[in-house]
Amino acid sequence: MTVTADPRISTFLLRLAPVTASLSVLVGTVVLVGGWCFGVEALTVLVPGLPAMVALTAAGLILTGLALWLLSPLPPVPRQRAVGRLCAALASLIGAITLAEYLFLQNWLSRLCAWLTPAQDAPLQPSPQTALAFLLLGLALLLIDVETRRGHRPAQYLTLVVAALSWTALIGYGTGASQLHTLPGLPTKIGMGLHTSSVFFALCLGILGARPEQGLMSTLSGAHAGSSMVRRLLPVLLLGPCVVGHLSLMGTRAGLYTLTTAFALVTGMLTFIGLPFIWSASRRLNQAGLALEHAYRTEALHRAWLMSIIEQMPDGILILNEQGHVLLANAAAKSLRARTSDGLEPPGHPLLFDMRSPSGQPLPSGAGPVVRALTHGEPEAGIELSLRTWDGRSVPVLASATPIQGTQGTPGGAVAIFRDISLLKDLERQREEWTSLVAHDLRQPVSVIALALDALRHDTPGGPAEEQQEPLQWIDTSVGRLRRMIEDLLDASRIEARQLRLERQPVFFSVLVHESVRRMEGQSEGRPFRITAAEEVRTLVDPLRIDQVLTNLLSNAVKYGTLHTPIDVEVTRQDDELRVSVSNEGPGIAPEDLPHLFQRFHRTAEGRKQAAGIGLGLYICKGLVEAHGGQLWVESEPGRRTTFSFSLPVVERA
The missing domain is CATH 1.10.287 (Helix Hairpins)
Known part of the structure; x- marks a missing residue:
């Protein structure tokens, strides 16, 4: 589950990364140049007698800071990314070689840096804690954008280990426990220096803040009550024990009380410090629970309102999941089902809704609007269908289906609406x-x-x-x-009314076309006809009705064609159908009129000016052609050419 981030916290953490990177580069440069090149001992050892920051440590801080600076921007620049990874790899290499030196009792890097050693006696080798910190921080920067399948970020876990090492060293400096910053068995001066541990801890904060909305950091940067509670408790959990322990040790060293009394004081103070924060956390959790309960009640009320509205709507409404199973059906939809059982069927199942064409023919598999919305994500609106119900009725409906988008743009189901248009019919x-x-x-x-x-x-x-x-x-x-x-x-x-009667008979179509053109030649008014006919093909048609179609198309070509331009009539055969085209040059048909050209009583502006009529000619032509099992369509380019075409099935033998 993705946690919503707080923009202010995310912005603060993003700005923290370049600041800590600059601090690391600055401290490393000052110590390397001023402390080791020019021999200023106060820069390498902040407190006499405590561990120093050696030259390799200073160089590693510079490399680590540069790597964080180059890799923290989102999205990272390719060239900067390559250089940043190189710096991170070098810092990790320093840590790995140093750990190998301790393991095999060698000092390879120390010999290379011997010329930087000042006159006083000082170690050249970083401590094991420091070497481990460089190794882990380098790996963390190399893996800063790597995420596992479960959403974990390995870089953040490596960074937390280094944060624990550096914070432990800082606690040792604060309480005087040298074993926390210097491992037993090593000289006193070989350990994690005070400024080294401080810069390491700052670098850890920067690396964690570079990706504030991912992995573990999403909990810290979230906008919810749990994230707010973590942000409030984290500083207290880090600083509270340190402050209390330091104060108790100061009293012990001053002789105010014994060590046993100091332990008792620390226990009591930590208890009383933790109680207010636990109380505050519980109060916030109670508030979050009450808010969640209120949200649940409000959502349930809104759901009840919505369900009541859907149930009372006169249109049949279905809500389906991505598999096509019905999640919700109102009373109107249930009355349109093909059977009365409550089983859940896949999309387009003939037993749930018997969808047919307006003529009563069953729809092909996958042709229903609900199936297209589910499988292809295509919305369908106002598709006229006929539903055969369980009680034998045939109900004409307008079907609409809209896909529902799930998470991350994946299909999440569909909503289907069936509007009963029996009254309109x-x-x-x-x-x-x-x-x-x-x-x-x-x-x-x-x-x-x-x-x-x-x-x-x-x-x-x-x-x-x-x-x-x-x-x-x-x-x-x-x-x-x-x-x-x-x-x-x-x-x-x-x-x-689908009561058109056709008296079909086998005819040679080219002969029929020539006869229709011959009758129109006397009315062509200077517009010659050019006929291009394919091979002689016999078709089974009603010759009077097809002649009516041809006469209408030829008459329109004469009416709207430019004077003294030819009218082309072409008859071609394509597979098992015959195609007839009537083409003329003229003003053409406006694009906005094309979708409505074959509707009843529709007339273009040009048609109303030039010829009388009621706008039924093309509508009737379309009905006649479709009654023969063909199709009628038009192609027009305004100001140039218009072509009406229709197709008829071929019958080779009567």
Whole structure:
């Protein structure tokens, strides 16, 4: 579980790394140059008689500080990273060689540094604690960005070991216990110097602060109550025993009380110092527990509100996990299931929801919107489906599905909504019936007008007068237009009700195309036709309906094509289907009109200007082509060329 970091603490720890690195480089340089090159003994030994900082130790501090300086930025610069690792490796090498010298009783590095030794008698070899600290700090800097699978940082554990060594040495200096900074069996002057241990401890703080939000440091830099408690207790746990122990030793040395009394005082003082912090920690934990309990109650209340809203919604709502198992289904969704059991099925299982196309055909495997949302992470909205319920009903719905993003961008499930549109379908059916009825009833008055017009033309002796010819022609044109509109309305109603009847018969398609073009040539108005036909192919179609499609497409090409530019009609065969394209040069179709071109009653702005109509021609063409098992589409480039194409299945033998 990731702990949220406190930005202020993280910023402070990040700034600590370059400060401690600069301190290490500064102290090492001053001791190496001033203390060993120029022989200023006060720089190498802060207190006479105590361990000194030798030249190799000063050089190691410089290397370690440089490594921390170069490796602490996030993200590290590649060149700086390489140089920083080199410095860390050299510091670790110094520690490893020094430990080997103690192990094998050699002094290889001491001989190399002999020319730096001042006139007074002083050791040249770092203490074993110092060598171990260099070895571990070098390794920690080399592994500063390494993380195990469980989120542990090896560099932080190595740094904590060095922090324990240096802090122990500092306690020895504070209490006068020389065994804590000088190992038994070694001369007094060979040990971890006071400034050496101080710089080591500062370096440990810098290395830990270089990555404040990772590993063990995430607990210290967190923004929660536990992290705040750790930050409050840590200084007291480090400094409290040291201060109390030092004060008790001062009283013992002054003869105020015996060593036994000093031990009793230390025990009592530590107890009374720890109690307030334990009390404070318990109080904070209680507050955190109360806040968590309040959050749980609030979350439960919000969940209850949400569940109540979802349960009462008229739309069917499903919440599924990443495996497609139903986690939540409201009452409306349960009423749409294909069976009444509460089993959890995988996505798209036919027994849970029997999803079908609007025509009643079962959906192919993996074609449902819920499956696409789960497997591909693709949201689906407003897909018209038909659900076959457990009680035998066929319910038309609009299905929508939205994927849920889990942690780290992985799929976390999906939410599906089924909106019952039975009422809308009934209203649409009533509208279609009304349209069909009105169109059917309009036939009679139009037929009466046509009969009256025929009587005026032929039953009058000598025919109509000259001044009546033009008005009668207007009436004839209007009657023809009304008849076309009525037929369009009837065809649209049949397509919507799926009651369109086709009288299929085998025809040679090229012959059908040539006949349709021949009839349109008289109306082309200077726009010649160019026909490109493939091999003679026989298809099983309704010739009158396909001629209606061709006539509509050719008529549109004549209406909207540029004058004196050819209209291309191309018939090609691709695999098991026949493709017909009608192409013309002209103003083209605007991109915003293309998605709506085949909708009912849709007309482009250019179409409303140039030709009369009600916007059903292309809609009917699409319905007729799809009734034959084909498809109709358009490609248009505004100002250049427009191509309408449709496909039909090929039938080789009647």
